[in-house]
Amino acid sequence: MADLLSVPHSLSQKIRELIPKSKVLVVGAGGIGCEVLKNLALSGFQEIEIIDLDTIDVSNLNRQFLFRKEHVGKSKAVVARESILSYNPDINIKAYHDSVMSQDYGVNFFKRFRLVLNALDNRAARNHVNRMCLAADVPLIESGTSGYSGQVELIKKGVTQCYECQPKPPQRSFPGCTIRNTPSEPVHCIVWAKHLFNQLFGEEDPDQDVSPDTEDPEAKVDGEHSVTDTGNIKRTSTRQWAQEINYDPQKLFDKFFKADIEYLLSMENLWKTRKPPVPLSWQQAASHSGDGEMEDESDIRTTDMKVWPLSKCAKVFASTISQLKTDLADRNFLVWDKDDKPAMDFVTACANIRAQIFSIQQKSRFEIKSIAGNIIPAIATANAMIAGLVVLHAFRVLNEEYEKCPAVYLRKKSVHSKFILAADKQVSIANPSCYVCSPKPFVNVFVNVEAMTVKEFENELLKKHLNMVAPDVVLDGKGVVVISSEEGEMQANDDKQLIELGIVDGSILKCDDFLQNYELTVAVNQYEAKEKDDPLYKVVANKDELKAKEPANGKENGVDNNQNDGNDESDDDLMLIEYDEEDPQEGSSSKKRRINPPQDNDEDDDLCVIED
Amino acid sequence: MSSPSPKSPEQSDKSKKYDRQLRLWGDHGQRLLENSKVCLINATALGTEILKSLVLPGIGSFTIVDGEKISEEDIGSNFFLENDSIGLSRAQVATQSLLELNPDVRGDYIDESPEHVMAHTQDFFNKFTVVIATALPEKRFSSDAKLVAVSVNDKSGVATLTLQRPPVNSLNLELLTDISSGLTEIEKAKCRGVILTSSAESVFSAGLDIFEVYKPNPERLNHFWKVLQDTWLKLYGFPYATVAVINGHAPAGGCLLALSCEYRIMSKNYTIGLNETQLGLVAPKWFIASMRNVIGQRQSELALTAGRLFKTDEALSLGLVDEVVDNKEEGISKAEQFLSRFRNIAPEVRGMTKQLVREDTIKDLMKTREQDLNTFVQYALNPKVQEYLEKYMQALKTKVLIPLSRHLWDAQVPLVVCRSIGFLGYIRLQVKEHTVIETHPDSENPDLRLDKPWPALKEHLDSINVATLDQKTRSHIPAIVILYYYLNKYKEFHDGNVPRTRAEKDVLRKMIRDSPIPDEHGVKVLEENFEEAIHYVNTCLNPQTIPSNVQTILDDDSCINLTQNSSPFWVMCAALRELVQSEGALPVSGSLPDMAADTNSYITLQQLYYKQAQLQAEAVFRRASQIARNLGLPQDIITESEVKLFCKHANELHLIRGCCIADEYERTSLDLTSYLEDPDSLMFYYITLRGLERFISEFNTYPGQFDDQVEPDVLKLKSIISKLLSEWNCSHALRDERVHEVCRYGGAELHSVSAILGGCAAHEVIKLITHQYKPLNNAFFYDAITSNSATFCL
Numbered sequence A: 001m002a003d004l005l006s007v008p009h010s011l012s013q014k015i016r017e018l019i020p021k022s023k024v025l026v027v028g029a030g031g032i033g034c035e036v037l038k039n040l041a042l043s044g045f046q047e048i049e050i051i052d053l054d055t056i057d058v059s060n061l062n063r064q065f066l067f068r069k070e071h072v073g074k075s076k077a078v079v080a081r082e083s084i085l086s087y088n089p090d091i092n093i094k095a096y097h098d099s100v101m102s103q104d105y106g107v108n109f110f111k112r113f114r115l116v117l118n119a120l121d122n123r124a125a126r127n128h129v130n131r132m133c134l135a136a137d138v139p140l141i142e143s144g145t146s147g148y149s150g151q152v153e154l155i156k157k158g159v160t161q162c163y164e165c166q167p168k169p170p171q172r173s174f175p176g177c178t179i180r181n182t183p184s185e186p187v188h189c190i191v192w193a194k195h196l197f198n199q200l201f202g203e204e205d206p207d208q209d210v211s212p213d214t215e216d217p218e219a220k221v222d223g224e225h226s227v228t229d230t231g232n233i234k235r236t237s238t239r240q241w242a243q244e245i246n247y248d249p250q251k252l253f254d255k256f257f258k259a260d261i262e263y264l265l266s267m268e269n270l271w272k273t274r275k276p277p278v279p280l281s282w283q284q285a286a287s288h289s290g291d292g293e294m295e296d297e298s299d300i301r302t303t304d305m306k307v308w309p310l311s312k313c314a315k316v317f318a319s320t321i322s323q324l325k326t327d328l329a330d331r332n333f334l335v336w337d338k339d340d341k342p343a344m345d346f347v348t349a350c351a352n353i354r355a356q357i358f359s360i361q362q363k364s365r366f367e368i369k370s371i372a373g374n375i376i377p378a379i380a381t382a383n384a385m386i387a388g389l390v391v392l393h394a395f396r397v398l399n400e401e402y403e404k405c406p407a408v409y410l411r412k413k414s415v416h417s418k419f420i421l422a423a424d425k426q427v428s429i430a431n432p433s434c435y436v437c438s439p440k441p442f443v444n445v446f447v448n449v450e451a452m453t454v455k456e457f458e459n460e461l462l463k464k465h466l467n468m469v470a471p472d473v474v475l476d477g478k479g480v481v482v483i484s485s486e487e488g489e490m491q492a493n494d495d496k497q498l499i500e501l502g503i504v505d506g507s508i509l510k511c512d513d514f515l516q517n518y519e520l521t522v523a524v525n526q527y528e529a530k531e532k533d534d535p536l537y538k539v540v541a542n543k544d545e546l547k548a549k550e551p552a553n554g555k556e557n558g559v560d561n562n563q564n565d566g567n568d569e570s571d572d573d574l575m576l577i578e579y580d581e582e583d584p585q586e587g588s589s590s591k592k593r594r595i596n597p598p599q600d601n602d603e604d605d606d607l608c609v610i611e612d
Numbered sequence B: 001m002s003s004p005s006p007k008s009p010e011q012s013d014k015s016k017k018y019d020r021q022l023r024l025w026g027d028h029g030q031r032l033l034e035n036s037k038v039c040l041i042n043a044t045a046l047g048t049e050i051l052k053s054l055v056l057p058g059i060g061s062f063t064i065v066d067g068e069k070i071s072e073e074d075i076g077s078n079f080f081l082e083n084d085s086i087g088l089s090r091a092q093v094a095t096q097s098l099l100e101l102n103p104d105v106r107g108d109y110i111d112e113s114p115e116h117v118m119a120h121t122q123d124f125f126n127k128f129t130v131v132i133a134t135a136l137p138e139k140r141f142s143s144d145a146k147l148v149a150v151s152v153n154d155k156s157g158v159a160t161l162t163l164q165r166p167p168v169n170s171l172n173l174e175l176l177t178d179i180s181s182g183l184t185e186i187e188k189a190k191c192r193g194v195i196l197t198s199s200a201e202s203v204f205s206a207g208l209d210i211f212e213v214y215k216p217n218p219e220r221l222n223h224f225w226k227v228l229q230d231t232w233l234k235l236y237g238f239p240y241a242t243v244a245v246i247n248g249h250a251p252a253g254g255c256l257l258a259l260s261c262e263y264r265i266m267s268k269n270y271t272i273g274l275n276e277t278q279l280g281l282v283a284p285k286w287f288i289a290s291m292r293n294v295i296g297q298r299q300s301e302l303a304l305t306a307g308r309l310f311k312t313d314e315a316l317s318l319g320l321v322d323e324v325v326d327n328k329e330e331g332i333s334k335a336e337q338f339l340s341r342f343r344n345i346a347p348e349v350r351g352m353t354k355q356l357v358r359e360d361t362i363k364d365l366m367k368t369r370e371q372d373l374n375t376f377v378q379y380a381l382n383p384k385v386q387e388y389l390e391k392y393m394q395a396l397k398t399k400v401l402i403p404l405s406r407h408l409w410d411a412q413v414p415l416v417v418c419r420s421i422g423f424l425g426y427i428r429l430q431v432k433e434h435t436v437i438e439t440h441p442d443s444e445n446p447d448l449r450l451d452k453p454w455p456a457l458k459e460h461l462d463s464i465n466v467a468t469l470d471q472k473t474r475s476h477i478p479a480i481v482i483l484y485y486y487l488n489k490y491k492e493f494h495d496g497n498v499p500r501t502r503a504e505k506d507v508l509r510k511m512i513r514d515s516p517i518p519d520e521h522g523v524k525v526l527e528e529n530f531e532e533a534i535h536y537v538n539t540c541l542n543p544q545t546i547p548s549n550v551q552t553i554l555d556d557d558s559c560i561n562l563t564q565n566s567s568p569f570w571v572m573c574a575a576l577r578e579l580v581q582s583e584g585a586l587p588v589s590g591s592l593p594d595m596a597a598d599t600n601s602y603i604t605l606q607q608l609y610y611k612q613a614q615l616q617a618e619a620v621f622r623r624a625s626q627i628a629r630n631l632g633l634p635q636d637i638i639t640e641s642e643v644k645l646f647c648k649h650a651n652e653l654h655l656i657r658g659c660c661i662a663d664e665y666e667r668t669s670l671d672l673t674s675y676l677e678d679p680d681s682l683m684f685y686y687i688t689l690r691g692l693e694r695f696i697s698e699f700n701t702y703p704g705q706f707d708d709q710v711e712p713d714v715l716k717l718k719s720i721i722s723k724l725l726s727e728w729n730c731s732h733a734l735r736d737e738r739v740h741e742v743c744r745y746g747g748a749e750l751h752s753v754s755a756i757l758g759g760c761a762a763h764e765v766i767k768l769i770t771h772q773y774k775p776l777n778n779a780f781f782y783d784a785i786t787s788n789s790a791t792f793c794l
């Protein structure tokens, strides 16, 4: 009973006895994770395990208080463990510097815990842990913050909804032709610039082509197939060509910003209702005058905040290329990182040059970093509050008081300040047609069976969208194995269209993920993208939802929080905030709710006890 | 060729470290943060959690004021106090741990109580940007570490023993012990004489600490009296010459100390006397003897039986004091003069003589010590005596929160008071006046002024005839131009009115939608920029009005009647007011949303908005500078960049005028009816917390702090709360379970609750420091059982 001494007295006797013997898993040692670990340690928890793949970055130090400058580059999980032990060496705490999505952490791993606490930064891992906890039937407390906002909710099989019960707004992605041919917003240029980085220095990805897209449906003239064939440029890869010319900045510049643009101009249909782009040569850009010099080049804050003039963009383009070329020399490829100076400078310069060409507003490096890095502002205060709420929920969960754990929200503003922290009136119940937690998970997918390959189906749909890790897929009724989780077993199918395997409108696929202990029935519906902005495929749990609203526009609040071009480059504590039309003033249970209530009349509706 | 790299790597590191938060409050907010000085009173778990969330984002410096020593309970709830630090200064250990979090932040500490600090350095707290206080009681009985200061003047050989137990040098066990050991120290130093005086401004000593006698622990009471006897014996029979410099009131035990010296010098206009009978006490025999030996049997009898306190001049004529002076300094020098009388007398001879004179009085006590003790103890435990004391008590307590709150209110330093107890949390912001330029509203509609364009904009917009443009130009003009054009067309048909209702706006939308000329197939293709124009109909045509909260600011007395003390904010407001009066509208914000258009026409338009904003901002700047000059304010108080920011955000200016906590506590009526009808109202917590504060002040413990006292404490707290409610003329009663709940916590902090509250308080402090975002106004309650919170304007 000596353990009990370290458990707070104000808790009930039963909870006090449960705390020291309950083993908990903390997933993520970032902003919330650090705070959660501290709170657990100070609440008398004795058996803690922590898993995080990340290493410590300088930009973590403004809030992840278990880390110091000398820890930069080290494993978050390992350093967090050491910091907690230096406060209380008697706690049993185990650290894994690893991805929670790794095959090493199966259902049996999760079953060892009384409780799992998520302090994650991305949706894929959240979905995965959600499924693991459902499969292991372990309660999960899910949390996230974004700037001044945040939320905490309990996920318990059979009691509450799961993390995937409500469809989340899709992470914003852009059709390839918008990026390659007809950008109209700064973000399009920024995504293009990131793709260009990967083409030149990163891991090559055919989906990230930066050259003009001749297959753009809009560019097609009625009756004809396309304007020309692939043009006069030989189809060697961009990387190969860049290496051949030894990354000559002028040649690269003239190709991407002059030749390619001239080629785009030749696709006349595109420019009927659009302002055509203006090709820009290296000569023009480098000698561009009239944009004035930057005031103080040495002040990082100035260079970060101000929009670079064109001539500076050209200069930076050249200098970063030679830097990145050197960096590439002893490696196979570079990984783009918003916190890596040459990589970030390169994207800033390229995005702004392209913006200039397409008459799109240029942005400062600071702004571009936000968008390119999908940076969610983060501060210590919000993390502290949310982590406190997580551990209070944990107490109730230990006592099996699940119904006393409704979702709690932290609101950005104190305008409607009666509820800076507001709790739902009750726990949210599961969506009966949820394709994850319902007894017989089922989902409709809309794909073009004549165009989509098996590989695309697996990567885009099953893995990226439905978040499976290693699916086995069988065509129902026929027993045809479409996809196997065994490496290489069904590789021959990869490049076949779905239809070649007999998958047509109305087919049923049985998809099984052994790791997640998750079986999903997929009904296939034939669908062809018609409009330029139509997605390649759709996933709908319940057919009635088909008419549901379009994906939430990521531009609410003027902050493009949800912008993402597909690669998950999000910073920690990313939380996708959902919007709907409900009155946020009601503390009642709701499926989804606004984190930021609309701003209207000030504090007027605050209670005023005394009039002076 | 290499890319420009920043001059100092440190600076770039800093912006890297703070990258994620710069996105919330920008460089200028960060600069204010980095220049801020934060004071934390009491390094409780809540206190350190708040400071943690301020040190991490990089405040300039912090100071912890805390006189407590680290207890076992502290260790259990506070992450920043290490296991092996029990008994050490809480301020010191917390400061060291917090400094490790961020090398950019400076920190120091004072291991004294805030009331001690206030008593000694009146303006200490004025230098801070914000003061945060946790677990600070309304009133308390002071407990201080160093109660006596001993100094020896090596030249003159005179020792000074200064009583310094704020506020009134009440003689408690600790102070007496310290006096006694101070005398021992002086004795060893072989001095020529001792001056006994006080550090308090108007009190020599208020006498025995009634807290020692009031509801005493019998054991301590015994011990206390014995130490008092010892101290008196020591002082009375002290071998060296003794002088009391009575620089303030000296009732009861204070008078006894003075009478035990050989010579008394008293400042004017104070009082002195053995007034025990007034307090319902009988002065012990040795008290009486001390007086009789100075002023004689007859005068002593008269004074003692009436419990009289004498004014300084009365005391002089009675012989109770020997000299009268204007102030303490003069008193000290007179005392030194007195001591110098013995310069030519052998100290041993002097000492022995004194001893012989005083021998009988001392022997009297020595003989009856045990009996004297018993009489006293019996007497003190008499319920009647306790009743008398109860009344006297309240007046002797040190008010802590109230004077601090008043002081900071007058000094215009924001005060944040927080408490975390069990599952309950409370934050109260006290700001006399707080102004915000950037409130960061959730959504901002573009400020386009299409209903009332200024001449240059009107001229430009009028010059474009959208209907006659060729296909190519048409698709390149900015949406605003299109919107303006069709708005004018609309107005032509609607008596010059702009569309306001949804239906009216639909008419305008239709006009734009129908505008394209059909192509060869008869299909109207709507260009992207026209789509945008339709989109802007909803948000961009609202007539430009001055928001009521901004109008209130412009009509505020501080804006109209500027003084030399006016802040830059008000000077800018006054200048803005003049602009608004002449132009009928706030300055244009100057930024244009992104829109599909060719670069030239977009930039032309952008420049028009930008220039107008510049012109207006410059006008406001010139006017503000002139106003500042006329007021005699320093020239650099108004900067152009700040005026630009101010004008850009003119429609979101925000002002808070708070309420002083002292006023809140001293108020006598409170209408709670509307809240108390709702059984779930968190207003109940306000009442509970006020009851709790009063409980702590009255009993010096938290309700339920001792396991065996929970039930009695529930009763006590209930009666306190019903008294409070009746003081406020409120007829409601508080539900019993709430009182039970609070008593069950026993004053303990639950770390997770403190973490939540700490984040929340730090949040508000950042808002106060950066002058961005609206801070909460003014009290926040959090109930961790239901996870709900509420804000009240108290």
Ligand SMILES: [Zn+2]
Pocket (backbone or CB within 6 Å): A161, A162, A163, A164, A165, A166, A430, A431, A434, A435, A436, A437, A438
């Ligand atoms: Zn579900």
